[in-house]
Amino acid sequence: DSIPLQHGAHRSGNRTDADMARWRSLRFGQFVHWGLYAIAGGEWNGKIYNGAAEWIRSWKEMPTAVYDQLYKQFNPVNYHPEQWAQQAKDMGAGYMIITTKHHDGFCLWPSKYTRYTVAASPYKKDIIGPMVEAYNKKGIDVYLYFSIIDWNHPDWRTSLKTPADSAAYKRFKVFVKNQLTELLVKYPTVKGFWFDGTWDDSWKNDGAFSDELEQYLQKLHPGLIIGSRLRADERGARHFDSNNHLMGDYEQGWERKLPEQPADVHGNDWEGVMTIPENQWGYHAHWLGHIKSSNELIEMLVKSTSLGGNFVLNFGPKADGTFRSEEVQRMQEIGNWMKVNGSAVYGASEAGLGKPDWGYYTRRGDSVFMVVFNVPVSGNLRVKLPAKTTLAEASASGQPVTPELIGKNEYFIPVGNAPRHAPFVILLQTSRAAGAEGGHF
Numbered sequence: 001d002s003i004p005l006q007h008g009a010h011r012s013g014n015r016t017d018a019d020m021a022r023w024r025s026l027r028f029g030q031f032v033h034w035g036l037y038a039i040a041g042g043e044w045n046g047k048i049y050n051g052a053a054e055w056i057r058s059w060k061e062m063p064t065a066v067y068d069q070l071y072k073q074f075n076p077v078n079y080h081p082e083q084w085a086q087q088a089k090d091m092g093a094g095y096m097i098i099t100t101k102h103h104d105g106f107c108l109w110p111s112k113y114t115r116y117t118v119a120a121s122p123y124k125k126d127i128i129g130p131m132v133e134a135y136n137k138k139g140i141d142v143y144l145y146f147s148i149i150d151w152n153h154p155d156w157r158t159s160l161k162t163p164a165d166s167a168a169y170k171r172f173k174v175f176v177k178n179q180l181t182e183l184l185v186k187y188p189t190v191k192g193f194w195f196d197g198t199w200d201d202s203w204k205n206d207g208a209f210s211d212e213l214e215q216y217l218q219k220l221h222p223g224l225i226i227g228s229r230l231r232a233d234e235r236g237a238r239h240f241d242s243n244n245h246l247m248g249d250y251e252q253g254w255e256r257k258l259p260e261q262p263a264d265v266h267g268n269d270w271e272g273v274m275t276i277p278e279n280q281w282g283y284h285a286h287w288l289g290h291i292k293s294s295n296e297l298i299e300m301l302v303k304s305t306s307l308g309g310n311f312v313l314n315f316g317p318k319a320d321g322t323f324r325s326e327e328v329q330r331m332q333e334i335g336n337w338m339k340v341n342g343s344a345v346y347g348a349s350e351a352g353l354g355k356p357d358w359g360y361y362t363r364r365g366d367s368v369f370m371v372v373f374n375v376p377v378s379g380n381l382r383v384k385l386p387a388k389t390t391l392a393e394a395s396a397s398g399q400p401v402t403p404e405l406i407g408k409n410e411y412f413i414p415v416g417n418a419p420r421h422a423p424f425v426i427l428l429q430t431s432r433a434a435g436a437e438g439g440h441f
């Protein structure tokens with residue numbers, strides 16, 4: 001490490017504790033972006049906002065004073081968290097990330113540190129508590145999204161230009177610490193925080209605070225899982241410190257994009273978060289551009305598993321608490337696929353066999369999963385195993401498949417080329433000869 005750092009990474013290599021092992025094994029999460037922006041739904045005064053719906057407050061066509069009054073309309077009469085949790089369970093999500101407070105500063109829990117919360121809305125009641133309870137009851141872990149940026153708070157600053165700015169921001173940091181403490185005390189079963197809005201100079205130039213905050217939260221709630229987006233080191237480096245070591249428990253920079261190859265993730269734990277439309281997190285009445293199909297989204301999930309990372313799919317409920325039909329359809333379609341093929345994802349990781357033309361390898365122990373997206377015209381899937389690894393048997397949906405040995409440790413798996421409308425999985429049971437080199441494939 002060429003640069004001495006006080007507030008850089010404090011650990012090299014991945015966490016090996018049980019909480020992190022559980023996070024890693026779940027592989028598939030549901031993101032939910034819900035808040036006042038769902039009332040506007042990406043439009044105002046008959047004009048459509050082309051940006052991300054949750055950023056409409058920054059649109060010049062929408063007066064901030066108007067946005068800041070939307071809380072008086074927040075009354076999700078169709079909000080049924082147990083239904084939300086059931087549909088997430090049916091989709092196959094193992095964890096869920098909920099926006100407690102997005103950049104606009106509106107809190108979905110009755111925080112005692114600001115009046116800008118659900119308590120001031122016609123709905124009045126806590127949104128977060130019943131949601132955490134409902135999801136946990138279905139066996140789904142909950143993580144809390146928290147935006148450091150807070151456009152509503154008078155002491156928020158994007159940069160510190162004057163002594164008055166510094167005094168205000170000092171107060172703001174106390175507010176942040178108070179709200180995070182409040183969230184952990186009120187919702188002790190949550191497994192971690194998903195921080196966002198940490199790119200401004202005010203935050204970036206205070207690496208010491210982000211470091212102390214992370215350590216404070218870990219002490220308050222041992223085992224907490226926090227990604228790389230929270231921290232900056234004392235030189236303003238984010239995600240990776242000035243010696244290129246990952247800060248936080250996993251790389252949290254994959255937003256609406258995924259790594260292509262193992263070298264892109266350097267052996268670190270990582271998580272990708274993805275939208276169904278091009279770039280909408282909160283509810284937008286008019287989805288413009290490409291809307292990803294369930295097969296596209298399944299491929300992203302499998303690709304993430306094959307590269308040793310988690311995949312989180314985002315949903316933006318409407319202001320009344322219901323989900324749009326495109327989102328319900330995808331939860332059902334993905335869930336139907338996961339019910340049959342989830343074994344290739346849950347508890348699985350990279351196989352160390354490279355990237356085959358026909359799709360992706362994932363692996364759990366000696367079980368190698370071939371997740372097939374592209375059947376070659378020959379109808380034969382080429383498989384090359386490392387030396388000293390023998391293929392015990394192959395099966396598809398429980399039915400045996402007979403591999404053809406075509407070279408040293410090289411096989412053709414015959415699958416025929418009948419038309420298919422969804423990816424499918426071939427399971428290879430392998431065994432490694434005694435003394436096979438290396439701890440893994």
Ligand SMILES: C[C@@H]1N[C@@H](c2cn(-c3ccccc3)nn2)[C@H](O)[C@@H]1O
Pocket residue numbers: 033052054055196255273281
């Ligand atoms: C998880 C996602 N992160 C938030 C975001 C992303 N960005 C952003 C800001 C500057 C450049 C690229 C992306 N701003 N806000 C989005 O609003 C959503 O919450």
